[in-house]
Amino acid sequence: MVTRARDATDRRVVRAKITEAGLRLLDSLDDSIDQTVQQILAHVPKQRLRTLSKLLEAARAGLSG
Incomplete structure (x- = not known):
């Protein structure tokens, strides 16, 4: 369902997809x-x-930028 991989440049980072x-x-x-x-x-x-x-639209807009 989800794959995980370490970042190539920063091994502390785990990328999930x-x-x-x-x-x-x-x-x-x-x-x-x-x-x-x-x-x-x-x-x-x-x-x-x-x-x-x-309210939800305003919250979403705040998250995107």
Whole structure:
């Protein structure tokens, strides 16, 4: 599912990479995860979901730059 390899220039660093099998597994879980999230958030009012979405977008933007 994941491969690990030491960095060629800095042996303290371990690089992890998801394998094709790992990607297929994650892809197979997408629908199940979506259904679970929908069930969890079903009781939350739409306005609160919009607020949550905006907060998550801001957090993601902060991570990317």
